[in-house]
Amino acid sequence: MLPPGVFFRRAAVPALQTAVLLMLVSGCGLFRSTPATPPVVGTWAYVVVNTPQGDAPGTLVVTYVDGHLGGRMVVDLLGQTAPLEKASFENDVFTFVATVNIDGQATPVRGEATVEGDTMSGRVEVPGIGTFVLTATRQALAGG
Missing domain, CATH: 2.40.128.120 (Quinohemoprotein amine dehydrogenase alpha subunit, domain 2)
Structure with a gap:
């Protein structure tokens, strides 16, 4: 049997890894947002x-x-x-x-x-x- 809280920690690790990976990738510009259309258009x-x-x-x-x-x-x-x-x-x-x-x-x-x-x-x-x-x-x- 697992000690209390171990399941939560193991389940949280992949989610944390995914979040860190997304932050790193977005910093590299792969998820750049489209600049807003200038109001003069x-x-x-x-x-x-x-x-x-x-x-x-x-x-x-x-x-x-x-x-x-x-x-x-x-x-x-x-x-x-x-x-x-x-x-x-x-x-x-x-x-x-x-x-x-x-x-x-x-x-x-x-x-x-x-x-x-x-x-x-x-x-x-x-x-x-x-x-x-x-x-x-x-x-x-x-x-x-």
């Missing part, structure tokens, strides 16, 4: 205010694929769509570059905006032309 109707051609509306589509931000900027005034390059989101600030064709020249438009819920405000810099105010509102999903 979505479709935004924007306006760049007071450009030389007047207010310039368009659409920003921000995506998050395999842990990387991307998407596209539709510039209604120019009739162009440009991929978002160097897109990042940190401390509620979204930054990006979108290269568009202005007067036959590839022009990197740099944007920086603070995201607060379903609004975004900041600025875009267009080399050789100026820096302008950017405002945007998140668009509702179709059927939502």
Whole structure:
């Protein structure tokens, strides 16, 4: 006959070993959690205010694929769509570059905006032309 408590100790050892093994394996990155989708992801109707051609509306589509931000900027005034390059989101600030064709020249438009819920405000810099105010509102999903 076993002394009292021996059965418990023997039964607890495999459970303890399993728990320790899971802690070690998770520390090695085999059970990494998926990073949360940044709140900037979505479709935004924007306006760049007071450009030389007047207010310039368009659409920003921000995506998050395999842990990387991307998407596209539709510039209604120019009739162009440009991929978002160097897109990042940190401390509620979204930054990006979108290269568009202005007067036959590839022009990197740099944007920086603070995201607060379903609004975004900041600025875009267009080399050789100026820096302008950017405002945007998140668009509702179709059927939502």
